[in-house]
Amino acid sequence: MPVECSAGCGKNAVLKRPKTGDALCKDCFxxxxxxxxxxxxxxxxxxxxxxxxxxxxxxxxxxxxxxxxxxxxxxxxxxxxxxxxxxxxxxxxxxxxxxxxxxxxxxxxxxxxxxxxxxxxxxxxxxxxxxxxxxxxxxxxxxxxxxxxxxxxxxxxxxxxxxxxxxxxxxxxxxxxxxxxxxxxxxxxxxxxxxxxxxxxxxxxxxxxxxxxxxxxxxxxxxxxxxxxxxxxxxxxxxxxxxxxxxxxxxxxxxxxxxxxxxxxxxxxVHENVRLPVKGKCSRCGFISSQAVCKPCTLLEGLNKGLPRLGIIKTSRAIRARQDAERARPVPTLDF
The missing domain is CATH 3.40.50.620 (HUPs)
Structure with missing residues (x-):
């Protein structure tokens, strides 16, 4: 049985709005x-x-x-x-x-x-x-x-x-x-x-x-x-x-x-005593960031260094991972 539009336009409704429950015709919707x-x-x-x-x-x-x-x-x-x-x-x-x-x-x-x-x-x-x-x-x-x-x-x-x-x-x-x-x-x-x-x-x-x-x-x-x-x-x-x-x-x-x-x-x-991140600029790309190095730059660094989890793990672990990667790099030697 047709249901009349809730807006009172006289037309039959074609849908029921999930948000309000009103039955509306197309034009009224x-x-x-x-x-x-x-x-x-x-x-x-x-x-x-x-x-x-x-x-x-x-x-x-x-x-x-x-x-x-x-x-x-x-x-x-x-x-x-x-x-x-x-x-x-x-x-x-x-x-x-x-x-x-x-x-x-x-x-x-x-x-x-x-x-x-x-x-x-x-x-x-x-x-x-x-x-x-x-x-x-x-x-x-x-x-x-x-x-x-x-x-x-x-x-x-x-x-x-x-x-x-x-x-x-x-x-x-x-x-x-x-x-x-x-x-x-x-x-x-x-x-x-x-x-x-x-x-x-x-x-x-x-x-x-x-x-x-x-x-x-x-x-x-x-x-x-x-x-x-x-x-x-x-x-x-x-x-x-x-x-x-x-x-x-x-x-x-x-x-x-x-x-x-x-x-x-x-x-x-948020309680006034809670410290929130302060927005600044990334030291590398110059875009807005709450860290010295923004998240995109950190993720990109990890990808380029073969350390894809660098930007996902906690900051302290990321710093250690970055230092370990630097130490693991082969030292160049000179041939005489």
Whole structure:
């Protein structure tokens, strides 16, 4: 039996919003979803008129919906933004090479300039090569660290004012859980921020912060957007997958648990006596870091020296490993 749209428009509903439980027709769902993202942007003061915004584009549902809806809202509400697409090619055969074809298609459909940076040109390594060195247990650490800095490098090259990422409510709730389980106070504070910025760093914002993953999928489906849906071949081994599975179980019992976790993270405060990392600049690459040598440089050093675990183990052990490697180097001899 048809269910009437909860918005009272007289049409039959085609979906039930996971977030609110409302039964809506397509048009009312589009309006509700778009106005929520617009409110997130305006309430969070994410953009300034005349700004150039780089959209971190992977070709997946989140970044595709983000690109589509930012273009739509920019024109509808006259934000006055210049939008560009910024993609990172990690060098994952059968995954990223295919997804970048989707990004190129979005580039043409949405009439946005596109810049692609690769791990190989930035670091001299592809993720395929890194996985051969480190195995599949810690590969996501390398990928995540390198990708964050690659986006920062790309944003600097494009001289943009802000980078918009496709992080959705599910992503943020998962990150809150992961940081609680790790006891990572510094990241726990940053992960719920709608805008993250440091001195001399280009700000990053999350326009889809309060959008449920299921609703993003439904929006992309009913809008018939072109996106890449295959999961990364290395992702099944990621720690995040366990947090995601736990969150999905919670959502079955309490659909609002995703937003509840985000709001809880927003209300957490750190005791004034707790020392937090101080942001500075990496002594090697010059990018923002809370250590003398940033994580990407440490990981890269380990790879280049044949010590791939150098950036994963504790700092004290990493220093010892670096010293042992220096001592183990053969001393050059002179032939007379």
């Amino acid at each position: 589009f309006w509700a979803f778009e106005i929520e993202v617009h409110n997130t942007i305006t309430n969070g003061r994410l953009f300034r008129p005349g700004s150039t915004v780089a959209i971190a584009a992977s070709g997946g549902k989140d970044s595709t919906v983000l690109a589509y809806i930012l273009k739509l809202l920019n024109e509808r509400h006259q934000y006055g933004l210049k939008l560009v697409l910024l993609s990172v090619d990690e060098g994952i055969t059968g995954y990223r090479d295919d997804s970048l074809e989707t990004v190129k298609q979005n580039c043409m459909e949405y009439e946005m300039p596109l810049k692609i940076l690769s791990y190989e040109e930035l670091y001299g390594w592809t993720m395929d090569a890194i996985v051969k060195e480190v195995g599949r247990s810690n590969n996501c650490t390398f990928c995540g660290v390198f990708r964050r800095q690659a986006l920062e490098r790309g944003a600097s090259l494009l001289k943009v004012d802000c980078v918009a990422t496709g992080h959705n409510a599910d992503d943020i709730a998962e990150t809150v859980l992961m940081n609680i389980l790790r006891g990572d106070i510094a990241r726990l504070q940053r992960c719920v921020a709608i805008v993250t910025e440091s001195e001399d760093a280009i700000p990053r914002c999350k326009p889809l912060k309060y959008a449920y993953e299921k609703e993003i999928v439904m929006y992309a489906y009913f809008k018939r957007l072109t996106y890449f849906s295959t999961e990364c071949v290395f992702a099944p081994n990621a720690y995040r997958g366990h947090a995601r599975a736990f969150l999905k179980d919670l959502e079955k019992i309490r659909p609002t648990s995703i937003i509840d976790i985000i709001h809880s993270g927003e209300q957490l405060s």
